Every structure is written in C-alpha cells, then in structure tokens.
Amino acid sequence: MQKNELISISNEMCKELSLLINQEEEGNKEKVANFLLESAQIIMNLKEEKINEEGFTQSLFSNAYKDIATQSLSSYADTNEKIQKLTRLHEKTLSECHEQHIDLPSLTSKFDEIQTHMSDEVKKANEIITELISKVKTLEEKSNLDSLTKIYNRRALSTYLNKVCSNKKLSYEFHLLMLDIDDFKTVNDRYGHVTGDKVLIFIANILRQTLREGDKVFRYGGEEFIIILNRIDNEHCRLIIDRLLYLIRKNKLIYKKDSLGITTSIGVANYKNGDTPDSLIARADKALYKAKSNGKNQMFGI
Known part of the structure; x- marks a missing residue:
C-alpha cells in the first residue's frame, strides 16, 4: 500500500472521529474506543485493490x-x-x-x-x-457497499451474478454460500439493535479476514450474507466452510462486558451451466433451511 493512500485513509478516519465526538453533548470514551477498534479492523482487512475504486476511501468510515x-x-x-x-x-x-x-x-x-x-x-x-x-x-x-458492514451489498451481488450467469461456458467451478446468523432475533430482543449491528460487523470482519483473495462477500439482507467461492472443488469448499463455522463459533464478541457466543448456519449451491441468479440463490436458500432444521451451527449442500 502506498504512503499517500495510508494518509488518505487516516484523514478520512480522523474526519469521521471528529464528527462523532462533536455530535456528543459530553465526552464518551466508550464510543471513541469502539470507533478506533472497528477502524483498526477495517484497515487490517482492507484489500489494496479496492482503494482505487471511486469513492471507496471516503466510504470506509463514513455513513x-x-x-x-x-x-x-x-x-x-x-x-x-x-x-x-x-x-x-x-x-x-x-x-x-x-x-x-x-x-x-x-x-x-x-x-x-x-x-x-x-x-x-x-x-x-x-x-x-x-x-x-x-x-x-x-x-x-x-452504492455497491453496505453502509454498516462495509462489504458489498445486494445490488453488487445482483450485478456480479448476472455477469457470471450470462457466461454460457464458464471455465471454472464456483460455489455460492448463504450464511445466516443463528438466533439473531434473540440477540436483538435481549441486547438491543445496537448490539445486533455489532454482531453483523463482527461476522463481516471474520469473513473478510478468512476468505481468499478472489472470493466475494455480500450482505444479502438482515442477518444473511452470501459468499462466492471461486475456482474451488467440493472438498476444498467444505474445508473453508468448516473453518468459517469454527472461527465464528470460537471467537466471542465482547460488548459492554458481555461475551456473546455467535453461531451460523450455511447453505451451499454449486454453480451449474444454465443457472440463473435466482435458481442458484434458491438452491442455497433451500440448503440453508436444511442446515437450520438439522440443528443449526452447521452446513448443508455438499
């Protein structure tokens, strides 16, 4: 990463932090600390090729x-x-x-x-x-970015899948994963929607950090994420999914001194020639339903 790019990112972070402080009637150390922790995580997970995308640096910390x-x-x-x-x-x-x-x-x-x-x-x-x-x-x-998690949004997913599925002779395998946070409504009801937002950011950060360079992560809606694993067979796809389930289950989200244990369920669909975005997502959604029915905190589909 170039020095001028780091300066640009730092300037954006400081600008948003100043706005956050000015909006408070009194000093709030907890909000400042949370902002800095989340910003550090964003920077650590940042992929350099994204920086050149128009408006990306400005969108990192702003909402x-x-x-x-x-x-x-x-x-x-x-x-x-x-x-x-x-x-x-x-x-x-x-x-x-x-x-x-x-x-x-x-x-x-x-x-x-x-x-x-x-x-x-x-x-x-x-x-x-x-x-x-x-x-x-x-x-x-x-916008192609989800304002909360800073990963791609549903609009970007639609554009990506339309492009891939329009290629009638795709020369490589890819899998679509639909990931859903288990018992997310319970988290919102018990701790509030602010904590729910923290959980979504927590999951997005794990996905960004764990997946390979050519893979894609999208926030599909609510507590659902869609992951595209490119150029991968069933065996290696299963290994990646097992690692994701393990990391999410193992890591605890600390929020206001509470340690929250989060698990997820994943439905998998392997792309087939002739698939449309709708048919591919429908198969993954059906597999996700099976994973949930079988007890959650697991995958289904391969």
Whole structure:
C-alpha cells in the first residue's frame, strides 16, 4: 500500500472521529474506543485493490445514511420550533378574546393568518421529507457497499451474478454460500439493535479476514450474507466452510462486558451451466433451511 493512500485513509478516519465526538453533548470514551477498534479492523482487512475504486476511501468510515438522518433531525427541529411559535400565537389570540370584547373580523383575520402559516410549514416539511426519501433512494441505487458492514451489498451481488450467469461456458467451478446468523432475533430482543449491528460487523470482519483473495462477500439482507467461492472443488469448499463455522463459533464478541457466543448456519449451491441468479440463490436458500432444521451451527449442500 502506498504512503499517500495510508494518509488518505487516516484523514478520512480522523474526519469521521471528529464528527462523532462533536455530535456528543459530553465526552464518551466508550464510543471513541469502539470507533478506533472497528477502524483498526477495517484497515487490517482492507484489500489494496479496492482503494482505487471511486469513492471507496471516503466510504470506509463514513455513513451516508447517518448524514441523511442528521439532516432529517435538523429539519424536524426547525419545523417543530416554528409550529411551537404558531401554537403560542394561537394561545395568545385566544387569551386576548377573554380579556376584551370579541372583534369578530379581527379574530377571524388572526386565525386565518395562523392557519396559513401552519399550512405553509406543513407543506415545507412534506417537501423536505420527499427530498430526503429521494436522497436515500439515490444512495441505495448508486452504492455497491453496505453502509454498516462495509462489504458489498445486494445490488453488487445482483450485478456480479448476472455477469457470471450470462457466461454460457464458464471455465471454472464456483460455489455460492448463504450464511445466516443463528438466533439473531434473540440477540436483538435481549441486547438491543445496537448490539445486533455489532454482531453483523463482527461476522463481516471474520469473513473478510478468512476468505481468499478472489472470493466475494455480500450482505444479502438482515442477518444473511452470501459468499462466492471461486475456482474451488467440493472438498476444498467444505474445508473453508468448516473453518468459517469454527472461527465464528470460537471467537466471542465482547460488548459492554458481555461475551456473546455467535453461531451460523450455511447453505451451499454449486454453480451449474444454465443457472440463473435466482435458481442458484434458491438452491442455497433451500440448503440453508436444511442446515437450520438439522440443528443449526452447521452446513448443508455438499
């Protein structure tokens, strides 16, 4: 890795860390420490060829969804303040009605003015909401990286499989693995969704660190990941899967002094000529269901 590339990565990390600290009302050592630990893991697992991809360095530590959420909260606070002002004006008008004889034309005029302001603010709020929804949609359409785990997302998976499956004479073997975190709902219910996010990052980091250079990892959705093992036969595929299951089971996620034991189940589908992305994923999904039914923490399919 070139020195200038390391400088660029360090600058991005420091920028995001500064934003994180500034968002807190008071100093929060735990959040800073967690950010630095996660950043160190990201850098250690970084594959050099990714750095040249457009926007990749900027996406390592940033979260565009978080930026949109911040913008949403700021807009909400502004609208809320204006609504409160109108409410106070409304109360003042009613109070004046009790203190003097009612001047109906004047009262009607004031209420019409309040109603007009209220309608204008609601209209502006709706316009901002529409704009933010559009930004989220555009972000999802353009991004190939999952914002949480920093691995490829479902859109990237679709592009990759369409390209591979369109090759009618593929000259090498590959296997598609569908990995699902066992009892993930229980983790969310017991420890909260923040811990659930930590588990997803934990799994993504193990996958990145363990797999070979030419393999691909995608977040398929929720607690599911899809892994593409390229140029590999059944025997070696099984060895890699056994190692993944072992490493995930052996390593413990430490979060707020709790040691969380995580296991996963894996369904495997070997690519066959004529497969479509849908047929390949469907076979892996069916195999995953079998692995779950057989007791979890295991693989099924080969």
